[in-house]
Amino acid sequence: MRKHGGKLLALTLVVIIAFSLEKKLDLFSVMADAGQSSTMGQLESAMAKQFQSRAEHFTLQYAGDKKQLSDTLQTTIRSSLAEDDYVAYILDSYLYTIRSWGDRSTIKIEARYRETPEQTAQVDETVKHALAELLTPSMNDHQKVKVIHDWIVTRLDYDQSLTRYTAYEALATGKAVCQGYSLLGYKMLKEAGIPVLIAEGTVKTGDHAWNMVQLDGQWYHLDLTWDDPVVQGAEQTGSASSRMQPIRYTYYLKTDKEMKADHDWVKSYPPATASYGDKLRELGDGSRPDAKAYIQLKEDIGLGWLEAERTIADRKALSQTVLKQLAAKSVKFQFRYLPGERLSEDLKAAFLAASIPVGYSASYEPYGNDGSMLVSVEVSYSS
Structure with a gap:
């Protein structure tokens, strides 16, 4: 990212x-x-x-x-x-x-x-064509935001030359700076009937732009640029493009408090105070006829990892989880570990404490900006 x-x-x-x-x-x-x-x-x-x-x-x-x-x-x-x-x-x-x-x-x-009327007309035509393929009549607004987010971040790469600012340039070349990402997001979301605006402010590296969207009366921040899954330097090193990387949702529908961890702004924007995870939990209530769609959406964007049963808070709880998985002969298990900086040390200690002769390997990645890690553990047992 x-x-x-x-x-x-x-x-x-x-x-x-x-x-x-x-x-x-x-x-x-x-x-x-x-x-x-x-x-x-x-x-x-x-x-x-x-x-x-x-x-x-x-x-x-x-x-x-x-x-x-x-x-x-x-x-x-x-x-x-x-x-x-x-x-x-x-x-x-x-x-x-x-x-x-x-x-x-x-x-x-x-x-x-920066964009001629003719170029904007081409943007409009491309956006309408893309949405006709992406959206279905059965989709709710939450699903529409996700497919638009995914379409943009998998088709654009950040413009390292810092010369492409518009949605037209983004679509024509596949590259843009944050302004181009935000303009294209604005066009697509607005055309899909989602209330949207462009926000601007600063981050550690300078000026920055992103979107805000309104769902069910609540506003959320949406930073398409920072959800671009391309790793830094991919363009220069020839590594895989964003089309081959997992889609991230680190800056997807965030509150003001969550966004202010690394974004700042002075202009007045609608307050974003509602947790999107809480909203999806509410919409996924089993009594709703469309609950399954929201439950699936929660999983697709990674918010399922916030649930208590998938979160481990400390070394003691990690040791208990490892022992339970080994007793069940599990070959693979996954969880979110809150003290992410101690993961390697704590996981090693948990397997040693289990006193069961096994081999294991673990892969992990940061989850959001809270310091936690998403962990996947594979276990091999002695014959």
């Missing part, structure tokens, strides 16, 4: 303000007139429509206090972009000018985008 901070392209802004009737700033040769607004709310809505239509040059008229306009226009632009995360994260830069006389102002905006 690669843990790149990714690279978010900073949005470039140039501002020119003129409060005079005589001084004409004719910076844009072709300009669409988007009409007049008398409140900042109307101005925000008009602006959002222009950005969402991918307008590169447009004019807005405002009838109101010019000082309020100049003081709040940048905030208004950000709010208009927040209405569509896809547009906000493919916008490369924008420039605006204000010309005011009395209570009348003209705002001219020039915007540059």
Whole structure:
């Protein structure tokens, strides 16, 4: 699993303000007139429509206090972009000018985008085709999120050159930085009818972007980039691609508390407070007609390892488990061991304490970010 901070392209802004009737700033040769607004709310809505239509040059008229306009226009632009995360994260830069006389102002905006309308149309077509193959009428929203997650992380590799930022580049080349992963996740989840947004913040290695999704009224974090199963350096060494590696769910539908272990953010996002494991346990209640689907989903994404009967808390409990398995002549058994850093030492001690002549081998891997290990033990018995 690669843990790149990714690279978010900073949005470039140039501002020119003129409060005079005589001084004409004719910076844009072709300009669409988007009409007049008398409140900042109307101005925000008009602006959002222009950005969402991918307008590169447009004019807005405002009838109101010019000082309020100049003081709040940048905030208004950000709010208009927040209405569509896809547009906000493919916008490369924008420039605006204000010309005011009395209570009348003209705002001219020039915007540059990282993805053309034609490229976005290709993304839309690919997404619709992929979802037609991935989704079935019987799927619930939880299952839809999983298949979309799996489709993305097994088809994309992290862009080591740090030059591919869009969903179009992700689909066209199979590579992208975190921004491309998040944009593609946004497109696919939204098309599937799942409420979704793009979150941004920082990790140890720098700026980073990921998604948040809403299921059954609860919001969760979903980091597709960090769930990419390709190991660090695979591209350079020629080792197996993500298509050949096990899918990870380490950053799959996490709470704020879980995510803050190695992600940080300052923007305001919907609170994510509900444990997804608890939610699946509730949905998998035997009294529900669709309980089996949620029980299977819990197993598929590895949350079954959180159950008490599959978790070993300390060396004493590990020794008891080993003795029980050897008495039953088990040739293979699996469990989650909480003090993961002591696994090798404690497992050796448990087999020695059993005083039964056997050979064993163990494979293990970290489980999430809690320090525990998923352990698989194979035992060979003397004839």
